[in-house]
Amino acid sequence: MSAISTRSLTRRFGDFVAVDGVDLEVADGEIYGLLGPNGAGKSTTVRMLCTLLAPTEGQALVAGHDVATEPGQVRLRIGVALQEAALDPKQTGRELLRLQGRLYGLTKTEATNRADELTELIGIGDAIDRPIGAYSGGMKRRLDLATALVHHPEVLFLDEPTTGLDPASRAKVWDEVRRLNQELGMTILLTTQYLEEADLLADRVGIIDGGRLVAQGTPTELKRTVGTDVIVAGIDGDAASARAAVSGLPGVADVEVHGHELVISTSDGSATIGPVAVALHDRSIGVRNLTLRTPTLDDVFLELTGNRMQADDEHFTGDDPTTEHPTSQPTSQATTQSPTQPVSTERPPSTLEEVSR
Amino acid sequence: MTAIIAPARTTPVRARPAGFVHDTMTVAGRPSRRAPGSEAVIPPVFIAIFFFLVNIATLKNLTEGNIQGFDYTAFQMPTAILLGVTGVSRAPALVLDVQNGYLDRLLLTPIRRLSILVGHLIADVVVAAALTIPILLIGLLLGVRFEAGPLGIVVFVALAAVWSLAFAGFGYAIALKTGNPAAVQSMFMLFFPFLFLTTSYVPRSQLSGWLDTVATFNPVTYLLEGLRSLVFQGWTSDLLAAVIAVVVIGTLSMSLCLAALRSRVNTG
Numbered sequence: 001m002s003a004i005s006t007r008s009l010t011r012r013f014g015d016f017v018a019v020d021g022v023d024l025e026v027a028d029g030e031i032y033g034l035l036g037p038n039g040a041g042k043s044t045t046v047r048m049l050c051t052l053l054a055p056t057e058g059q060a061l062v063a064g065h066d067v068a069t070e071p072g073q074v075r076l077r078i079g080v081a082l083q084e085a086a087l088d089p090k091q092t093g094r095e096l097l098r099l100q101g102r103l104y105g106l107t108k109t110e111a112t113n114r115a116d117e118l119t120e121l122i123g124i125g126d127a128i129d130r131p132i133g134a135y136s137g138g139m140k141r142r143l144d145l146a147t148a149l150v151h152h153p154e155v156l157f158l159d160e161p162t163t164g165l166d167p168a169s170r171a172k173v174w175d176e177v178r179r180l181n182q183e184l185g186m187t188i189l190l191t192t193q194y195l196e197e198a199d200l201l202a203d204r205v206g207i208i209d210g211g212r213l214v215a216q217g218t219p220t221e222l223k224r225t226v227g228t229d230v231i232v233a234g235i236d237g238d239a240a241s242a243r244a245a246v247s248g249l250p251g252v253a254d255v256e257v258h259g260h261e262l263v264i265s266t267s268d269g270s271a272t273i274g275p276v277a278v279a280l281h282d283r284s285i286g287v288r289n290l291t292l293r294t295p296t297l298d299d300v301f302l303e304l305t306g307n308r309m310q311a312d313d314e315h316f317t318g319d320d321p322t323t324e325h326p327t328s329q330p331t332s333q334a335t336t337q338s339p340t341q342p343v344s345t346e347r348p349p350s351t352l353e354e355v356s357r
Numbered sequence: 358m359t360a361i362i363a364p365a366r367t368t369p370v371r372a373r374p375a376g377f378v379h380d381t382m383t384v385a386g387r388p389s390r391r392a393p394g395s396e397a398v399i400p401p402v403f404i405a406i407f408f409f410l411v412n413i414a415t416l417k418n419l420t421e422g423n424i425q426g427f428d429y430t431a432f433q434m435p436t437a438i439l440l441g442v443t444g445v446s447r448a449p450a451l452v453l454d455v456q457n458g459y460l461d462r463l464l465l466t467p468i469r470r471l472s473i474l475v476g477h478l479i480a481d482v483v484v485a486a487a488l489t490i491p492i493l494l495i496g497l498l499l500g501v502r503f504e505a506g507p508l509g510i511v512v513f514v515a516l517a518a519v520w521s522l523a524f525a526g527f528g529y530a531i532a533l534k535t536g537n538p539a540a541v542q543s544m545f546m547l548f549f550p551f552l553f554l555t556t557s558y559v560p561r562s563q564l565s566g567w568l569d570t571v572a573t574f575n576p577v578t579y580l581l582e583g584l585r586s587l588v589f590q591g592w593t594s595d596l597l598a599a600v601i602a603v604v605v606i607g608t609l610s611m612s613l614c615l616a617a618l619r620s621r622v623n624t625g
Contacts, residue, residue: 042570050465051465052461052464052465072374072467074372075465077372078465082458082461082462084457085460086457086458086459086461086462087457087459087462088387088459091387098386100382100462101370101468102375102468103463103467103468104370104382104466104467105371105372105373105375105467106372106381114370150371151372152369152370152371332428
């Protein structure tokens with residue numbers, strides 16, 4: 001059963017089409033990442049799915065209920081943390097959690113217990129009894145997320161949950177999202193403009209641009225559609241000889257030389273990188289570093305839209321395709337992985353659902 | 358890395374519809390808990406008491422000397438109370454809720470949309486009723502007595518509070534429509550003159566020219582006369598006219614308010 005299902009979901013503001021015929025299927029227990037730049041239509045889509053905004057056209061079912069005709073049923077089953085932490089700065093954190101519980105129909109005892117549990121677990125100490133206006137951005141975000149969980153929702157919407165957070169806080173949010181999904185089986189739809197976030201967290205990613213869902217699939221599927229793996233070898237010695245050494249190897253599609261670098265295109269990088277290292281060694285060519293990287297989601301976005309993704313802030317560099325990760329043991333599986341682009345030895349199924357219009 | 362929320366004990370709870378009354382009272386509980394001492398209450402009480410005492414000191418001898426048997430303190434008390442309760446509203450706070458996203462947080466819960474509005478309004482009524490008490494006590498200390506008796510005092514307070522609600526509806530309508538605090542403040546400034554284009558300071562018989570004409574069409578005139586009738590005369594038809602005036606204004610303001618709420622909910 002799909003936790004979220006949309007058909008031709010559309011939202012117009014006057015003549016401006018913010019969301020244009022989005023078809024979306026998010027399975028129960030899945031983490032789905034909606035990836036796109038600012039203004040792509042991510043937040044508008046979320047606001048329609050969580051009943052804050054009526055669709056202009058199309059249909060959306062969340063937790064089995066229509067957002068337009070059964071909004072109350074949808075609201076009972078979802079938790080939402082919007083892009084800006086939606087908190088009353090004059091309330092204390094504890095007051096907010098209790099009130100939130102009461103608004104979801106919990107008894108006073110239940111609401112108090114849940115507030116206490118979340119207070120204990122949220123890890124902001126005595127600050128929970130201070131006005132929220134005095135909280136740091138990270139504390140507000142954590143409280144906002146806790147508030148969305150008061151009633152144990154089936155489906156959780158996180159609209160850019162890490163925008164504006166420092167890297168450490170981001171990592172904590174990612175951990176929590178994984179935990180909610182793995183331990184509680186919660187279906188999570190998150191929007192992000194961060195490539196790394198979508199890649200690391202989401203089981204499947206939908207790329208949205210100009211209000212249209214231009215592609216969706218697992219991160220690996222998406223990346224496989226735009227090209228081959230790339231092995232980059234920094235060498236000491238004769239580049240022409242090195243090129244000749246690796247050109248005939250099975251799986252090598254193309255070899256280019258850039259100064260003291262060989263850029264080797266291959267259909268299966270993890271299977272090819274070992275023979276490449278051996279071939280260079282056999283020709284007595286020194287290898288300073290050997291890097292395997294897969295195409296990135298940015299490459300996918302570029303392929304589909306003609307533009308690079310650009311996040312609002314500059315904290316993220318982890319998905320930079322030009323970043324190399326030197327290895328000393330090129331034949332080892334561990335050394336063939338970019339920290340941000342894990343390489344699978346399995347060939348991903350070609351089931352990418354192209355939804356370009 | 359530490360998870361934000363580690364696995365731990367959880368109370369098995371399930372969200373469920375709680376009913377209109379529960380929803381409304383839950384929403385009402387939030388603003389009313391913070392109301393005493395807040396900026397929404399102290400200034401109106403202070404201003405009302407200030408003008409009550411100053412007006413008595415200024416005009417008591419003049420009016421009572423010219424109108425035989427006239428009790429200016431009793432006459433001024435309803436004016437002071439209307440001055441205090443008119444504009445008592447959480448509408449500016451609702452604007453902040455719109456701006457900081459908390460209204461979205463409320464709209465995301467399964468409570469009825471109308472409960473959000475009515476909850477705020479109920480909180481305002483409670484505050485307005487409470488606000489009349491100190492002015493009423495000062496009036497009683499200064500010798501004001503109600504011809505309508507104790508029940509008249511209750512009706513007096515209730516009518517003033519409901520008027521406050523009717524007037525506040527305009528503020529909520531603008532708050533919901535615009536989400537702009539300046540617009541809400543401007544609305545109160547725009548409507549405030551109506552409190553003075555009436556029998557605020559002297560009886561209707563003493564008004565003349567254009568002010569008498571304006572007062573005839575000003576619903577505040579009938580409200581003041583209804584409130585004063587409880588003090589001076591007991592139970593008369595003036596009270597009915599006051600109730601009708603409040604109902605007319607309230608119907609208008611609440612209609613605007615509900616339209617603004619619908620608009621905000623539909624457009625997000």
